[in-house]
Amino acid sequence: MRSSACGGESEQVAEHLAGLAAAVDGLCTDDLTRLPDSDVLGALRGMEAALRSAAAVGHRLIVESVERGLPGKNGCASVNKLLIEVLRISAGDASRRVTAARKLGTWRTLSGEELPATLPATAAAQRDGDIGAEHAAAVREVVHKIPRATPTPEVETAERVLAELARRGTPEDVARAGQRLLAYLNPDGKLTDDKDRARRRGLRLGRQDSDLMTPVSGWLDPETRALLDPVLAKLARPGMNNPDAPQSPCGDAESASIDRNELGRAAARDTRTAAQRNHDALKQVLRGLLGSGALGNHRGLPVTTIITMRLDQLEHATGVVTTASGGAVPIKDALRMAERSHPVLALFDHNGRPLHLGRVKRLASADQRLALIAAEGGCSRPGCDAPATMTAVHHVHDWRKGGNTDIDELTLGCDACHALIHDGPGGWQTGIAPDGTAFAGRTQWTPPPHIDPQKRPKVNHRHHPGELLDRARRTAMEHNEIHVRRRGRVRGTPHSGGKTGDGEEP
Incomplete structure (x- = not known):
């Protein structure tokens, strides 16, 4: 009996494989040139x-x-x-x-x-x-x-x-x-010739890992190395710019304001490796450059580090906050950075800033852009992870067609995604998720038919991972509830309710 069953299974598998091979052979010889584009x-x-x-x-x-x-x-x-x-x-x-x-x-x-x-x-x-x-x-x-x-x-x-x-x-x-x-x-992070040199030059910043550390790799051309060496020689000296010893001297080791005796004592206490001193020196350079204002503006805002945090994070000083460039910073580090900065926007609400301009102006204001950075985090097209620093403000309803420059009708879109919005074939459309939907008020993008034949509008969760996690948690709870209810029915025990969390019969 077992032999017969095994023989039947073997024949069935062989039949399926033969059908698969025949289907592939047929597709290899079919005339695809006569198919319409959609097919x-x-x-x-x-x-x-x-x-x-x-x-x-x-x-x-x-x-x-x-x-x-x-x-x-x-x-x-x-x-x-x-x-x-x-x-x-x-x-x-x-x-x-x-x-x-x-x-x-x-x-x-x-x-x-x-x-x-x-x-x-x-x-x-x-x-x-x-x-x-x-x-x-x-x-x-x-x-x-x-x-x-x-x-x-x-x-x-x-x-x-x-x-x-x-x-x-x-x-x-x-x-x-x-x-x-x-x-x-893991919010706290616990858990050879000129042409060859020109071709090889580059600096790569890897993705932040679970500890929020970023790997750096690349090659510096001779000139860049020559420019960097004296900077490190001054700022990466033992005892200078040591974050582990706040009382140590900061800035330029050759400055007349530096106490040479204090520098010597700080150097004796300095246990950092050369690599760690170089890292801290680079941080000091970047901090000074951003604070100088020499870089001017970028997309309508001063070139500086923009950090978004929720009020509960500020009150409890825990968790991870995001930067406009898409990075993540532990809340304690963000607060330490804020001690040395001049906040442009500490806290805002619907009544705190002029965010509604109507038809008076076409271009968004700096206040509106700051609000969008905090609310959206980056490009709003579904699947795009471009950070806010790589985006422009986009009218959800085209300004040329009567759209308003109001905060609830603006969104962020990177240049590549913005170019996808048009009325021609293959164009995307943007709108506002209506009341009563899961993400009411959020910008939703409707894909063209070649991406989704049903043209279902979607919102971008890339910059809001908590939303997906919460939704998955709810789904998991509903599945567990259904499983418990079914087990109760099998055992003959009654269960109150009779419906799943979304009101549908299991």
């Missing part, structure tokens, strides 16, 4: 969804190979080696596939009981064809960086949020949003 785009979407779902089948086959001990039976030291020999793929590709299967596949205990996938929401999204291998890898990388002290429900909720983001965005979107989500989960 070409539809075929691209359909093909991609099928390939993504097929990857989930690959995970299942890898699980079967491991649990049956096929590597050992075929003289291979590991499943990676088996895949390399059987599929003729690279070691890197084999490693990526096995890693994905371990996190997204359904494994079983020795007794045959199925174990839930490590990343269940991500696995479901891939089975549905909504995300690909790169999306899943981006989710895995972010989840891997979540501090181990984070409670399990928080980790599960974060994974669900990332999977939802992956369904609607690119792998880069997931990675960028993941950094903000990590900051949200």
Whole structure:
């Protein structure tokens, strides 16, 4: 009987594989030149969804190979080696596939009981064809960086949020949003010739990690190095500009105002490495440059560090605040920076600043831009992570068509996204989310049909990771409630209510 069943399963799998091969053969020979433009785009979407779902089948086959001990039976030291020999793929590709299967596949205990996938929401999204291998890898990388002290429900909720983001965005979107989500989960940060030299020059700032530290790498050309060396020689001397010893001298070591004896004592106390002294010297240079006003204005505001914090953060002095350039700063560091600054806007409300200009002026005021930086954080187009410093103020309703220059009709948009707003084919449209919707009053962007045939308006959560986390928490609670209610029905116990949190029958 078992033999017959196994034979039937083998025939069914073989039939499905034959059908898959026939479908691919047919698509390879079909005349695509006669397809309308919309059908070409539809075929691209359909093909991609099928390939993504097929990857989930690959995970299942890898699980079967491991649990049956096929590597050992075929003289291979590991499943990676088996895949390399059987599929003729690279070691890197084999490693990526096995890693994905371990996190997204359904494994079983020795007794045959199925174990839930490590990343269940991500696995479901891939089975549905909504995300690909790169999306899943981006989710895995972010989840891997979540501090181990984070409670399990928080980790599960974060994974669900990332999977939802992956369904609607690119792998880069997931990675960028993941950094903000990590900051949200860990707010205190505890948890040879001239042409060659010109080609190689560059300075790269990596993404902030879970500790809010930023990796820096790159190459300086000879002139830049020559300009930097004397600056470090003066500002990075032992004892100078030491944040660990506030009483140590600050500024220029050669200044006549510096007490040489005090500098000597400060140097004796200085335990920083040369790298740390260079870092602190660079901070001093940047602080002085921004404070001098020499850089003038940028997009209508003075070139300075703009930090947005909520009132509760200010009162409790905990958490992480954001900068207009998209960075994150622990609240204690932000308050320390504020001690040396002249705040342009300490606190504002609807009545505190002139934010409504009507049709009197087309260009937004500095007050309006500051308010938008605090409210939106960056470009408002869904999926865009451009920080506020890279954006311009945009009228949600075109000013040329009667739109007002009022704060509730303005938004931030980076230059690339702003150019997407037009009435022609492929153009995006902007509007205000109506009352009664989840994000009433927020700027919503309606995509063109080739991106979303149903043209559903969306808001950007990239600069508001807490919104997605809260929504995922509510969804998780609703799922738990449904699970408890179903268990009660199976056991014959009554349960009050009879409806889910959103008013629909489970």
